[in-house]
Amino acid sequence: MSQTRKLLEKEIEDFTWIATNAYCGFGDLDKLRHSYQEFFTYLNQLEGDSIFGLFRDEKLLGGMRLTDFNMKLLSTKAKVGGIGCVAVDLVHKKEKVAKELIEFACTYFKEKGMSMVTLYPFRADFYKNMGFGYGVALRQYKIEPSYFPKGTTKEHLGWLKEEEKDAVVACYHRFADKHHGMMDKTEACIKRLFRKDTRIICYKKGDAILGYMSFSYKKKHLLRNDLIVHELIYDNHHVLLEFCTFLHAQADQFDRIIMNTPDEYFHYLISNPNNGQYQAFDSVKNEYNVTAIGLMYRVLDMKKLFKVLSSHNFNHQHCTLKITIKDDFFKANDGSTIIDFKDGRASISNDKDADVVIELNNSDFSSMIMGAVTFRTLIQYGLAKISHESYIEKVNKIFLTEQKPQCKTEF
Template identity: 40%
Template sequence: MRFIEKLLKEEDFIHFVDIVVGAYPGSMDGLQPTKEQLKAHFMHNQYNDASINYYGLWEDNELVGGMRLHDFEMNLFSNIIPIGGVGLVAVDLLRKKEKIAKELIAHFFKVFLEKNIHFVALYPFKPDFYKKMGFGYGSKIHQYLVEPTSFPKGSTKRHLTYLTSQDKHRLADCYNRVAAKRHGMFYKTESELSSIFKNPRNYIIAVEREDKIQGYMVFSFNKQSETNFLLNNLVIKEWIYETPEALLELSTFLNSQADQVNRIEWNTQEENVHFFLGDVLNGTNHLIPSVYHASSVSGVGLMYRIINVRGFFEALTAHNFNGQTLTCKLTVKDSLLPENNQQIIIKAIKGNLNILDNENYDVEMMIDIAELSSLVIGVVTVQELFMLSKVKISDEQYIQALHQLFLVLEKPMCITAF
């Protein structure tokens, strides 16, 4: 018999760490923490951080899997909503392919549905696995690997300063001001904030003007040679800026590292930063036909899922859907959550939304929950989904109207790792 409950006993955490290390062997490599340190870290989170909870799955009183759940706050169209997160989904090496991960995810849904939370997210170990479970893709990330001199050099960097743990909440204030203006961003939790300063490899610098942090950067160095200690790359872990001036001062700092740094790794969801950089080439000399020079490498990562369609749309009644007037029957396919397998009527009048049960409608849109989850937050458009055969529309003359109804000008951005 299987059951899932919170991990509370030290013995349970010891077993969970063994499962995690088996599921993610890279977590014990090199400078990563020991098993004892992982156990202490997990237990500290469980007992001291209300936003983090660890769960285990037992079968016949044996722990065979587990996960970590997060309570986040997210900027959704300038409204702050609760969103659930799951990470560290791990299954005992001897128990794989026994649908343990599926049961853990189902319990993840249950936990947040009981909290009346309609939207969840995760970072997938296999995107296709979670796509089949109804998670839709978030914005892509672009990894640039450029020379320091590719970053513009401004007139000054005199407002730059190092930050210490005493500046933790000043840094958080800067981040949260940016998050409050940027669709998709999560507010920082106390644990996430502390981890920035606890990592001994991190350097943290900031632009400070008028006693206020207006931008900051967290970075570390990676050596590029076992025989030449002078060859290093600088890895940007977090770069937040409120103003063009703050961006340029931090860029000037990066430009000045040319004597010590080979290349700078910048992972960003901003699609057009190549306009900011000088030489955007990544050093591979790879040419894409006909003549496109390799610059960034892109990847899919964070995935979103609506776990209560009606509740999600009801929470958006204050959001204006681009001034559109349209009545749409939305038919959603959700193979994992039967309660989401439903039809609702969305009536928009000048962009103001109402959810109805019975109403004459102009058009029906049939869509899988994964694609719907990506559509409503602006990762993809109705027109794109239609051309890719990922949405069915009963009357094609309404494609443009539906496109405008769900159009989001700014794709969601999220730099929170969990």
């Protein structure tokens, strides 16, 4: 019989050993173990951020980090759960420890009133089988500095001062409030932003900070290195152009600017996004980024989700829609919900007959509600069913989003 609970401080060392072996590719094991123990102990003292462990016969077999986030969900804000640092003792792999941890996390966050949970997958198929759906791809660019646009000035840029940290966080939250999928910074996220191995340059106008860029260096040679951009936050395109001008000016010192972004249009900003690699297509086609699976999202509670989204406008559509979700992993979310859309406003209906019925797995619905995939695409791939094909375009419009989700939070 398993028990999952928040770890006591004296148990953090045992979880650190498990996590170090599970994520051994992150570097020197002794240094990694020390940094993990310090970080996990710190997290376990925070409100809304804890380390949980799974025990059998009083022995710790695995654990995870659970975090409460505020996320911009379409046009509103929602509480969502974050699952991170899922780690299983190497001796107890393939004993369903990770499965039970995720089951616990889903129940834990649902009981806290959250309708969604999210994570970065170590294996996409593992989590997709548990009802998690893909978000947007994360793209890594390696750009020669001279290919960034060069503006006329970078006069508003300067190094971050200690007394400006609160203004930097406020700048981030302004950006997050405008972009679907962005998470508010937790205390742990703020600590990570201001870690010692990063540099931060700010765009300052009077007493206001309208943007910032955090970055570090990747050593290659005493005189030739790469610059890694961790966060680039800006209020408007004028601010962005000054940061681009700064990056353009670094050509004499840095070979490449390395940047990870979920923005599928980022290459339009760059005069030549070529990353210097030519093996991808074995042709004249230039490789300009590599992609990875970013966040995966999971709906936990359909009725709660649409209550949270009651003020959102689903593109002014009129329709009574029955959504049948197949959720074998988390049975509390399995079944049908009737949603009445009036001029785009959604409400749960208990007594109306549906105009149309759609059926799909929870993983695909989760991707669709986040705007990562369209209903039309799910129909095209045979991943969704609809009772009346004449409604395909209407249902597609209901779930179309102005923005695809983006997130700059690591956990």
